[in-house]
Amino acid sequence: MIEVSQLNAGELAALLHFHADAGVEFLLEDEGIDRFAEFAASAAIRVPAQTAAPQERAQRPSERQSAAAAKPAPRPVSATAVAIPGEEAIEMARRAAEAATNLAELKQAIDSFEGCNLRASARNSVFPSEAGALPILVFGATPSAEDDREGIPFSSAHGELLAKMFGAIGIDVAQTTLAHTVPWRPPGGRPPTPAEAEICRPFAMRLIALAKPRFVVMLGNFTTRFFTGSTEAIHALRGQWFEIGTPPTQAVAMLHPQDLMTAPLSKRLAWADLLAFEQRMKQANA
Structure with missing residues (x-):
């Protein structure tokens, strides 16, 4: 078994990325725990208990009843939350979204919404409470682990790369409005189900209506399909x-920053799209 101390910086980074891709987000213990030793100790405790079992069976009924009465009653099992049917949850989301008159109210409506199971597993609702100074709304797909922890869209390495992408054409991404189509991180970073996406749709559409952007940037496969209904891949769209x-x-x-991290050769495609976007903005402002 290779010790962590024997790994170099590159191997350590690869190991961390492996755990992140597997859905591991936090290390809950400061020191390693030998689970094999724990199991051996537990087995050693069970052996004397098994040898004492015949003596326990030989107890008189009254003694067994007294022993059973002395044991604490088991804790009641909490009831599992009942899932709200899809159509009803979508209607709940639509009513909550339409009632919001500004982004702060919309975020509050999302924070208190209980019609989507993703909210129960997420740490934070990741959604803007106000619009940026520039009339550009940038949508990603779902929050990253860092976004979920901080409650801020694009707070991970994706955000850093996004800032560089837009900075290359003179746009301060901090002045845009950043959001995700789905405001809650799915467990383990899995893709949202179609039902979950539809429940979140009213919030995304209401964000567009309230932020009143001149341009919306849709990053990646999921986001583009979410808004356009297309089944094509992002490289075709x-x-x-x-x-x-x-x-x-x-x-x-446009390509998502993750697309550029996964396939660095895609950076030339992203650069071409950014230049075309810059030209489109200049034409609109002419």
Whole structure:
């Protein structure tokens, strides 16, 4: 077995990435625990108990009844939360979203919403409470582990790369409005189910209506399909413009920062899309 102390920096980074991809988000113990030793100790305790079993069976009924009465009653098992049917949950989300008159109220509605099971497993609702100074709304798919922990969209390495991407064309991403189509991180970072996505849709559409952006940037496969209904992959949709929301807002599909991390050769495609986006903004402002 290789000790951690024997790994170099690159191997340690690879190991951390492996655990992150597997859904491990936190180390709950400061020191390692030898589970094999724990099991051996537990087995050693069980052996004397088994040898004492015949003597216990030889007890008179009255003695067994007294022993049973002395044992504490088991704790009641908490009832499992009843799932709200999909159509009813979508309607609940629609009513909650439409009642919000600004982004702060919309975030509050999301924080208190109980119609989506993702809210129960997430630490925070990751959603903007106010719009940025620039009329650009950037949507990712779902919060990362860091986003979930901080309650802030794009607070991980994805956000750092996103800032560099937009900074290359002179846009301060901190002045845009950053959000996710689904405001709660699914367990282990799995993709949202179609039902979960539909429950979250009213909140995303209401965000567009309240933020009133001039442009929406849809990052990655899930986000672009979420808003356009297309089944094509992002490499087929990137650079294309759509109209989404009511009233219609111009939206462009782009590669997600994760796409660039996974395939660095895609950076040239992202750069071409950013230049086209810059040109589109200049034409709109002319």
